[in-house]
Amino acid sequence: MKQLLILGAGTAGTMMANHLHHKLDKKEWKISIVDERKEHHYQPGYLFLPFDIYTPEQIVKQIEDFIPTDVDLITEQISKIDGNASVVKLANGNDLAFDLLIIATGSKIAPEETEGMLGEEWQKSVFDFYTFEGALALRNKLREWEGGNLVIHITEMPIKCPVAPLEFAFLADAYFKDKQMRDKVNITYVTPLSGAFTKPKSTAALEHLLAEKNIAIESDFAIAEIDNESKKIVDYGGKEVSFDLLVTVPTNKGDALMERSSLGDDLNFVPTNKETLQSKDFANIFVIGDATNVPASKAGSVAHFEAEILTENILHYIKQEPLSASFDGHANCFIETGKGKALLIDFNYTHEPVDGLFPFAGVGPMQLLKESRMNHWGKLAFRWIYWNMLLKGISIPFVTANMKTAGKNF
Amino acid sequence: MEKLIAGKNIQVNEEGYMTDFSQWDKAIGEELAKENNIELTAKHWELIQYIQNEFKAESPLTIRKIGKSGVVDIKEFYALFPVGPLKTATKIAGIPKPAGCI
Numbered sequence: 001m002k003q004l005l006i007l008g009a010g011t012a013g014t015m016m017a018n019h020l021h022h023k024l025d026k027k028e029w030k031i032s033i034v035d036e037r038k039e040h041h042y043q044p045g046y047l048f049l050p051f052d053i054y055t056p057e058q059i060v061k062q063i064e065d066f067i068p069t070d071v072d073l074i075t076e077q078i079s080k081i082d083g084n085a086s087v088v089k090l091a092n093g094n095d096l097a098f099d100l101l102i103i104a105t106g107s108k109i110a111p112e113e114t115e116g117m118l119g120e121e122w123q124k125s126v127f128d129f130y131t132f133e134g135a136l137a138l139r140n141k142l143r144e145w146e147g148g149n150l151v152i153h154i155t156e157m158p159i160k161c162p163v164a165p166l167e168f169a170f171l172a173d174a175y176f177k178d179k180q181m182r183d184k185v186n187i188t189y190v191t192p193l194s195g196a197f198t199k200p201k202s203t204a205a206l207e208h209l210l211a212e213k214n215i216a217i218e219s220d221f222a223i224a225e226i227d228n229e230s231k232k233i234v235d236y237g238g239k240e241v242s243f244d245l246l247v248t249v250p251t252n253k254g255d256a257l258m259e260r261s262s263l264g265d266d267l268n269f270v271p272t273n274k275e276t277l278q279s280k281d282f283a284n285i286f287v288i289g290d291a292t293n294v295p296a297s298k299a300g301s302v303a304h305f306e307a308e309i310l311t312e313n314i315l316h317y318i319k320q321e322p323l324s325a326s327f328d329g330h331a332n333c334f335i336e337t338g339k340g341k342a343l344l345i346d347f348n349y350t351h352e353p354v355d356g357l358f359p360f361a362g363v364g365p366m367q368l369l370k371e372s373r374m375n376h377w378g379k380l381a382f383r384w385i386y387w388n389m390l391l392k393g394i395s396i397p398f399v400t401a402n403m404k405t406a407g408k409n410f
Numbered sequence: 411m412e413k414l415i416a417g418k419n420i421q422v423n424e425e426g427y428m429t430d431f432s433q434w435d436k437a438i439g440e441e442l443a444k445e446n447n448i449e450l451t452a453k454h455w456e457l458i459q460y461i462q463n464e465f466k467a468e469s470p471l472t473i474r475k476i477g478k479s480g481v482v483d484i485k486e487f488y489a490l491f492p493v494g495p496l497k498t499a500t501k502i503a504g505i506p507k508p509a510g511c512i
Contacts (some may be wrong), residue, residue: 220494222473236488
């Protein structure tokens with residue numbers, strides 16, 4: 001029996017388990033998936049938790065409910081990957097030999113990378129919303145906060161879901177308006193980028209929205225430290241921004257397992273061929289989702305598109321054929337803008353987000369790069385699609401793994 | 411577009427970044443530095459060399475990476491290029507502006 005091993009039962013790992021158990025010959029291949037956790041979190045829900053839009057129950061389910069029964073689910077910590085020996089070592093002392101390995105261990109926040117971030121004020125006036133605990137603590141803070149300077153901050157790129165901090169700013173504006181206290185809150189958006197986003201056309205559209213919502217932007221800000229005593233963030237160039245409430249996106253890093261296994265770059269992301277998704281170091285190791293170093297967004301939609309490509313390439317690899325399926329960097333993100341509206345962006349390695357209609361050229365019904373109610377419903381519907389279709393490896397109708405250029409105004 | 415600098419014609423984009431690294435030489439680097447109000451010291455040159463080597467190796471540049479380069483730490487990097495250090499340093503080094511990773 002040959003062994004296919006998946007590390008990580010998050011979005012990408014779960015999708016791969018579901019795709020492959022349909023495609024691989026069960027007499028020949030045994031599929032196992034390892035994750036130390038028992039819960040699967042719908043991570044996009046972390047954005048809505050602080051504003052009391054979603055409840056914790058809506059975003060947490062059990063991992064085992066999404067893993068096919070003939071896939072072996074191992075709930076154990078991973079100590080090391082030995083690529084040369086094709087063995088994964090578990091914390092309980094067991095060794096798992098593999099013929100083919102898929103790394104899907106994701107990325108997580110590393111607040112310890114920034115001086116002062118885990119200081120006195122952590123979870124008192126300094127919060128993250130990239131963890132369940134952080135988002136929940138922030139919800140409790142926001143419920144009783146009386147106003148002042150709200151600073152929304154990105155430490156450094158790359159981060160998971162690069163639009164999430166912008167969405168947080170838009171939703172905060174709407175939240176305080178609803179609470180009749182917007183006049184008591186100054187909102188500032190602080191970013192290491194030169195503008196609101198990484199690509200020119202969407203940056204222009206998003207900066208327009210920031211201005212419309214009276215949100216100030218402080219760009220090119222490379223944080224050196226958080227001064228807990230005077231409640232300021234300070235940049236290497238000496239710029240300072242004062243806060244009463246800081247919502248920060250800390251440095252994102254791949255799993256520390258990569259460092260222990262000498263498989264990661266300086267942020268523990270795994271060097272990966274951006275088209276085939278094969279690891280650059282070992283032919284029988286593939287990498288998917290946030291764990292890779294490919295220059296695509298770290299987002300569930302990207303993992304979903306990658307999963308379709310990777311499934312094809314794994315079948316090619318097993319048949320000793322060339323890895324002909326090629327990922328184009330396709331990402332598709334709803335950007336919640338508050339008050340029941342959202343934007344939609346669709347882009348890849350080579351094409352930046354532009355306006356147009358999606359998924360049907362000339363028809364829509366979704367509008368790209370423009371605020372609409374339809375896009376907002378799309379975003380809310382997505383939670384259902386995630387639990388019921390995406391994780392199970394079912395394609396979203398009319399949305400292809402590689403990006404379509406029809407219907408877009410380049 | 412074309413730009414005349416240090417007695418040579420070079421190709422630059424609308425933001426003033428060189429689009430053909432093979433046209434770069436030290437005299438051009440000196441002039442680009444002056445345009446950005448920077449007097450180049452030995453340390454600047456050492457860092458420019460590092461940045462160009464990373465570019466040739468197709469390794470994406472970030473402020474974090476410069477801080478771990480062994481040439482300077484991030485504070486020293488800001489001391490050398492006080493305004494938008496990565497953008498200024500790459501412009502002087504004759505390579506494209508680093509794309510903020512999406």
